[in-house]
Amino acid sequence: MKTYAKAFLAAFMALSMMACASSEKTQEEETAVKEETENTEAEVPEETPAEEHSSDSLIIVFSRTGEQYNVGEIEKGNTMIVAEMIQNHTGADLFEILPEDDYYPYTYNELTEVAKQEQQDQARPAYKGDLPDLSQYSTVFIGSPVWWGDYPMLMYTVLENNDFHSRKLVPFATSEGSGLAGMDEKLKSLFPDSEVTEGLAIRGTDAQQNREETEAKVSGWLEQLGFAHR
Numbered sequence: 001m002k003t004y005a006k007a008f009l010a011a012f013m014a015l016s017m018m019a020c021a022s023s024e025k026t027q028e029e030e031t032a033v034k035e036e037t038e039n040t041e042a043e044v045p046e047e048t049p050a051e052e053h054s055s056d057s058l059i060i061v062f063s064r065t066g067e068q069y070n071v072g073e074i075e076k077g078n079t080m081i082v083a084e085m086i087q088n089h090t091g092a093d094l095f096e097i098l099p100e101d102d103y104y105p106y107t108y109n110e111l112t113e114v115a116k117q118e119q120q121d122q123a124r125p126a127y128k129g130d131l132p133d134l135s136q137y138s139t140v141f142i143g144s145p146v147w148w149g150d151y152p153m154l155m156y157t158v159l160e161n162n163d164f165h166s167r168k169l170v171p172f173a174t175s176e177g178s179g180l181a182g183m184d185e186k187l188k189s190l191f192p193d194s195e196v197t198e199g200l201a202i203r204g205t206d207a208q209q210n211r212e213e214t215e216a217k218v219s220g221w222l223e224q225l226g227f228a229h230r
């Protein structure tokens with residue numbers, strides 16, 4: 001009996017030690033897991049800072065609401081409609097160019113007079129805010145209405161005060177018959193070291209009233225330029 005008791009005791013102790021060792025190991029493992037988790041947690045910033053930009057393409061666009069040629073009073077500008085279609089396809093960031101003090105008249109006839117005067121004066125009206133840092137973008141879509149056969153003078157302020165060099169520039173415009181009014185050529189001469197792609201000209205009335213047709217033109221043009229649908 002004594003021998004059995006000894007053997008039992010020895011076996012019990014051996015088992016207890018194993019159990020103890022195993023529980024220590026479990027504790028060690030737990031500590032390691034905890035430390036690893038803590039370390040992993042430490043590597044992840046508590047709050048991810050808001051992304052300054054989400055795409056390497058940017059759309060800058062000027063567009064007027066109010067009374068517009070041939071379409072009456074509009075709540076969204078013709079060129080803005082096209083810009084949003086481009087954004088929808090490409091996922092590009094969008095910056096709207098607004099005049100610093102919005103002195104442009106609401107009515108079409110008055111607006112044409114102010115615009116004509118600005119063109120004669122070669123004015124450089126100020127725009128509101130700052131464009132996003134262009135160095136973050138390899139492609140910039142540049143959208144504008146045609147005013148008196150040219151870019152509105154406000155667009156020249158933007159083009160002359162930001163660095164559009166050495167990137168891909170993609171012109172688009174709305175007008176009622178002037179097409180792109182040579183905006184692509186203007187961009188080429190202002191930024192000779194940038195690649196200026198084929199531009200897109202949409203009739204303002206179509207952008208406003210024939211959305212499906214406009215959408216098809218926008219997507220066909222983007223595909224042709226190699227912009228995959230996001």
Ligand SMILES: Cc1cc2nc3c(=O)[nH]c(=O)nc-3n(C[C@H](O)[C@H](O)[C@H](O)COP(=O)(O)O)c2cc1C
Binds near residue numbers: 069080144205
């Ligand atoms: C001041 C002014 C000048 C314009 N000049 C022209 C022009 O020279 N050629 C043309 O085809 N359309 C011209 N238009 C028509 C606009 O280009 C057209 O309505 C455009 O789609 C307006 O775009 P938005 O709504 O984005 O501002 C002019 C419109 C305005 C207000």
